[in-house]
Amino acid sequence: MSDEFPKIRLRIVLAPGVAFGPGKADLLQGIAETGSLSAAGKRLKMSYKRAWSLISDLNSQFAEPVVETEKGGSGGGGGSRLTPFGERLLVTFRSIETSLETGAAADLSALTGMVKPVLAEAERSA
Structure with missing residues (x-):
């Protein structure tokens, strides 16, 4: 996004x-890349401990493992x-x-029009 x-x-x-949301999805995307x-x-x-905790949760909550890890040796070399x-x-x-963003485009545009112009412009400039 x-x-x-x-x-x-x-x-x-x-x-x-x-629950599954953008944080976990971005973590999976990062591992894939x-x-x-x-x-x-x-x-x-995100700390390694937090990332490991999220992956551990995902692997235990879903029907199949989501991420596989390999332990590295003394010189490193592990991976996920x-x-x-x-x-x-x-x-x-x-x-x-993507489906949600596409389907809600008109409504999102309407909501955007309800934001104070100064705030909307500040967000666009950031």
């Missing part, structure tokens, strides 16, 4: 205590990757985001 306004931040609650849980977390200004299930989860979430 871009930093342009308006934007929708989608968080889906799938079951009690099981870098092959590293640590690097993905750093991109999001999305499982095929994790790839499908991310693609499905991004598809829902």
